[in-house]
Amino acid sequence: MKHVAVFGAGRIGQIHASNLAALPGVKLDFVCDALPAAAARLAQQLGAQVADTDTILADPRISAVAICSPTSTHSDLIARAAAAGKHIFCEKPVDLSVPRAQAVARAVADAGVGCMIGFQRRFDPTFSEARRRMDAGEIGTPEMLVITSRDPGAPPVEYIKQSGGIFRDMLIHDFDVFRWILCADGDEAAWLSATGSVLTDPAVGEAGDYDCTAVTIRTHKGRLCQINTTRRAAYGYDQRFEVLGSRGLLQCGNQAPSQVTQWDANGIKADKPEAFFLQRYAAAYRLEIEHFFECLQSGQPFKTTVEDGVAAQKLADAATQSARTGQPVSL
Template structure:
């Protein structure tokens, strides 16, 4: 039996907690949160106890820690969990500061513990099917990757101000998908960005609409377009052009019913938001983490992936602010 502690009982913590509670051979022992009422509520739902971070890390019976707390706590919790020799799962990003993220990766390496980062798109059944077929050579050598990633509405302004900006908060997922799908590292990144959705976001020194072009070390191209507003739902699509064809992965919809009428043919809009769109991915992510803790699987999304995606996000932000392409140092991303 694997005993797990969950730190953070908010929106994503509830998802991870419910998925952990359903896994055979896994026991969610502890739930910790800075707000006691939130921890009590989730612990009651999943049959766990409410604990403290200090107590969890000192408990020799706890094999693994899932970090789903606010971004500003991630690095400290990773460092402490590594020192306690616990297996770690942490939501993205590792930290908003690249130097601190690299320090976390070094601490994890010294401790010799697994540390997975929550890039759930790598676990999505649709995207993984595309990746599997690409790797099997179905469309030859990949040449161009196009990623569309659009939220239905912007987050609250208070969140925008503490999120680290659109590149470290939102696009970090797309930057990881670029590295994963193309199996290549970035050579240059060039960004154009605007504030078209909410002028208050510009007042927070951020953008809400972006166009990113990445040239990889093998010369492949990736174009990422993102927006904080898509009136029709959560828009998540990937297209890969190869030397022998093309692979596309489209949106998920609540149902696949299509209505054919005299004036129009219609279907459901995409899923409402990420919790619905990536429901299966989150479940698969926790199943994989359990296999890693058992020692029967290697991490698909290790802490080094988190560091490299953050380095790309920093370079993207610099490209936007300086209005020029930014070169990525060898080994940085």
């Protein structure tokens, strides 16, 4: 039985806590949150106890922690948990500062613990099926990737102000998808050009951010990736990509709540995609936490490491710089 603690009892903390508590062989002992009431509610719901960081990290029974607290706490918690010899599952991003994230990666390596970063898209049944077929050679060598990544609506401007900007906050996942899909053979980004606009709400621009972005990446092997993003798609949460290879194309579509189509005088209407990430990635969240514990059990490497976290953030930094200067960045 693995004894585990969760840091953060917010939206994503609740997801991970419930999912890991339901795994056979895993016991959620502690929940920790800056808001005691939130911690207490989640702990009670899942039969765990509230505890503070020191208590958790000092408890020898606890072998792993899941870090779902605010971004600003990630690097510090990872470092402390690593020092305490705990294995770590941490939500993205490692840290908004790449140097700090790199330092954390070194600390993790030094401590010899496992650290998996929550890039849940790699566990989405549709996306991972595409990866599986690429591995099976079904489309030959990858050449181009087009990622469509659209949120149903912008978060509050207060959130945006401290988010690190859209490239670090939202596209971090897309940068990881780019590396996962186009760079599996060790290729990496060589050149990146990004641009952005404020089209949905002037307040986003006043906060120094963009709400619509377009990124292009060229790899050392000449593969091309385009990412288009908006904070506000009127029809909901839109998460697709398509990868062109020398022998074919894999297109990953959205998932819908039902398979009903309605035919009437207005046309033939299918469901919109799942409403937002909690619904769309429900299976992915389950599968990634399962993967974390399977790897702890088997000793296999995680599919998404802290190094992946650092690499995605470097791309986010490059995109931020490119969009601000209007110039491409060489990597």
